[in-house]
Amino acid sequence: MNKGRKRRILIAKPGLDGHDRGAKVVARALRNAGMEVIYAGLHQTPLQIVNAAIDEDVDAIGLSILSGAHKTIFPKIMTLLKEKGASDILVFGGGTIPKKDRVELTSLGVGEIFTTGTDTHVIIDYLNRTLET
Amino acid sequence: MNNQKGTETIENREKGSTNDDSFKNLSGFKIKALYGPEDISQPGREADLGLPGEYPFTRGIHKTMYRQRPWTIRQLGSLDSPSKANERIRQLLQMGANGISLCLDMPTIMGRDSDDPLAEGEVGSCGGVAIDSIEDMRNLLEGIPIDEISINFVSNSQSSVILSMFVAVAEERGVPLEKLTGTMQNDILKEYQAQKSYYFPPRPSMRLTIDTLSFCNKHLPRFNPISISGYHLASAGATPVQELAFTLANGFTYVEEGIKAGLSVDSFAPRLSFFFKVHNDFFENIAKYRAARRIWAKTIRERFEAKDRRSCLFRVHTQTSGSSLTAHQAENNIIRVTIQALSAVLGGTQSLHTNAFDEALSIPTPRSEKLALRTQQIIARESGVINTIDPLAGSYYVEALTNQMEAECYKYFKEIEDLGGVISAIEKGYYAKIIADSAFSYQREIEKGERIVVGLNEFFEEEETDIELREADPEFEREKVSDLVALKENRDQALVKACLNEIGEVCQGSDNIIPYLIKAVKSYVTLGEIIGVMKEIFGEYREDSIY
Numbered sequence A: 001m002n003k004g005r006k007r008r009i010l011i012a013k014p015g016l017d018g019h020d021r022g023a024k025v026v027a028r029a030l031r032n033a034g035m036e037v038i039y040a041g042l043h044q045t046p047l048q049i050v051n052a053a054i055d056e057d058v059d060a061i062g063l064s065i066l067s068g069a070h071k072t073i074f075p076k077i078m079t080l081l082k083e084k085g086a087s088d089i090l091v092f093g094g095g096t097i098p099k100k101d102r103v104e105l106t107s108l109g110v111g112e113i114f115t116t117g118t119d120t121h122v123i124i125d126y127l128n129r130t131l132e133t
Numbered sequence B: 001m002n003n004q005k006g007t008e009t010i011e012n013r014e015k016g017s018t019n020d021d022s023f024k025n026l027s028g029f030k031i032k033a034l035y036g037p038e039d040i041s042q043p044g045r046e047a048d049l050g051l052p053g054e055y056p057f058t059r060g061i062h063k064t065m066y067r068q069r070p071w072t073i074r075q076l077g078s079l080d081s082p083s084k085a086n087e088r089i090r091q092l093l094q095m096g097a098n099g100i101s102l103c104l105d106m107p108t109i110m111g112r113d114s115d116d117p118l119a120e121g122e123v124g125s126c127g128g129v130a131i132d133s134i135e136d137m138r139n140l141l142e143g144i145p146i147d148e149i150s151i152n153f154v155s156n157s158q159s160s161v162i163l164s165m166f167v168a169v170a171e172e173r174g175v176p177l178e179k180l181t182g183t184m185q186n187d188i189l190k191e192y193q194a195q196k197s198y199y200f201p202p203r204p205s206m207r208l209t210i211d212t213l214s215f216c217n218k219h220l221p222r223f224n225p226i227s228i229s230g231y232h233l234a235s236a237g238a239t240p241v242q243e244l245a246f247t248l249a250n251g252f253t254y255v256e257e258g259i260k261a262g263l264s265v266d267s268f269a270p271r272l273s274f275f276f277k278v279h280n281d282f283f284e285n286i287a288k289y290r291a292a293r294r295i296w297a298k299t300i301r302e303r304f305e306a307k308d309r310r311s312c313l314f315r316v317h318t319q320t321s322g323s324s325l326t327a328h329q330a331e332n333n334i335i336r337v338t339i340q341a342l343s344a345v346l347g348g349t350q351s352l353h354t355n356a357f358d359e360a361l362s363i364p365t366p367r368s369e370k371l372a373l374r375t376q377q378i379i380a381r382e383s384g385v386i387n388t389i390d391p392l393a394g395s396y397y398v399e400a401l402t403n404q405m406e407a408e409c410y411k412y413f414k415e416i417e418d419l420g421g422v423i424s425a426i427e428k429g430y431y432a433k434i435i436a437d438s439a440f441s442y443q444r445e446i447e448k449g450e451r452i453v454v455g456l457n458e459f460f461e462e463e464e465t466d467i468e469l470r471e472a473d474p475e476f477e478r479e480k481v482s483d484l485v486a487l488k489e490n491r492d493q494a495l496v497k498a499c500l501n502e503i504g505e506v507c508q509g510s511d512n513i514i515p516y517l518i519k520a521v522k523s524y525v526t527l528g529e530i531i532g533v534m535k536e537i538f539g540e541y542r543e544d545s546i547y
Helices: A021-032 A046-055 A070-083 A099-107 A120-132 B006-016 B082-094 B134-141 B159-173 B189-195 B202-219 B231-236 B240-260 B265-271 B282-302 B332-347 B366-382 B396-418 B422-427 B430-447 B476-489 B493-508 B514-522 B527-538
Strands: A008-012 A036-039 A060-065 A090-095 A113-115 B072-076 B099-103 B150-154 B182-184 B226-229 B272-278 B316-320 B351-353
Touching (some): A021 A036, A046 A060, A060 A120, A099 A113, B082 B099, B159 B182, B159 B202, B159 B514, B159 B527, B182 B226, B189 B202, B189 B422, B202 B265, B202 B514, B202 B527, B226 B240, B240 B265, B240 B272, B240 B282, B272 B282, B272 B332, B282 B332, B282 B396, B316 B332, B332 B351, B396 B422, B422 B430, B493 B527, B514 B527
Parallel strands (some): A008 A036, A060 A090, B072 B351, B099 B150, B272 B316, B316 B351
């Protein structure tokens, strides 16, 4: 990415679940840390999310999933990004995601998955560190 | 992984211990070191306390409270498939639960059938049951005595359809409708404010809620048609006092709407029930219940001129706080749930769900679920807290907090009124803003070490707990979809079409929609098809994202 440009992050709630507390808290924390945050809102499909990420030229997509749909949604997003030649966009996430599944998602190229209780500074540090390179 | 601030936190605490600001409850009230008679001796306040079972019911809605009958142990009993959920309900009843709450899977919650493309990967999710058609309702309730066991349907935007399926199955089984007991959550207002499982704009949604209320009023006199829920507001971030104020304001709105629909307040207010969350602050929670009973009773009598004492009763189901559970050192959650459950009991709840300790990680296992249920049985049978009624009454602290909760509530009522009422306040983003602010402040307090979560920002351990988790059934979705496709192929298609056309017409008029929905579900019209037609007429709601 260009040096000096603000980091642009898309935060999305994919799937049918509306529990958006975590997504909104993280969105605000990233914004307060000086990042440009685009909050995609509720009930977004993987295609809508990937299109929004490309249109908005973001550096990373953060997905919040509490419903158990992570096993379907993350792989779909990774595939769509690849198809559209946008695999350089970092995908990370958070929610109710068991450790075993987190390992599987990492093997698909998904970045860090943050579980309930994560300090938002840990997420900010992670993005700063990972988007540096 | 996540929190490495143990020592820093302890230092902050020590510095803060001389500072009064560090003793605050979750609502942000500063708590004094000592409370005494001067904190509760305001003129005229004696009448606010009264006796249990007497207006204004601060000390409880029943004269005998738990001495005659302890609270109802009402555990969530769902699982992906209707027949597996049925099995689980039977197990819970066998273990000593005396009521059941049923939650729905995400597609059903969002009004979509299991074969909807947007349902992919979410059929049977969140430990909820997938209900597409009357066939699912039959399987779910098979062999369950629905005239004896009260079932609480955790159903909101789709309540009119779920109630219709429930009524249709009762009719098939020859159970008289007036014997049906249970609850439909059917609280649409909090969906816009917090849980976000809405389809239509607020006003048509309110019409469906009131159609359901009116139908129950006429035909299901023992059934609670709305459970006005603070739980979700609190889960989204509302503080306890905000939960209290917003829930009550929603309750008053349903009363107004019921009256507008031509019902007399005393004909339906006795069947309105409530649903609270119990969070970590022990005494604050108890004060919340006591204030709720008093404000509800006073408002129903004074503003709505109810004559029936039962209209004034704030009857409440409680669930311990899912959002207070930690993924780290998950066993610590057993203790959190126990303390919260005790607080709900001392607050005078009518029924209680205790969360399983592994819920921050996955849906509960049979083992963790049983432990949650046993927690309630130990409180009821071993702790002795049920021996006397409202044991904390007269505590300077609890009474002062109760009064303070009540006073703060009226400030929120005023703000909502100034915005033109609850629906207007929703449309103006009032709740979204307040709840997002509260959620963010709570997170900040934890991150700054001002609020301690044991095992998370103090006493943190790098090692993650390795506990047994329940796995979702990977085959279920495929089976459910293929069953549904077969059901849709083998029905009277002309009848289905006629029912859907009729529903569309009724949506545009003002007839009560429930009889038309009952006819439709009996003709195997599915939930997703009905909601689809309603969306064409009512439109879909999208909120502005405020964070």
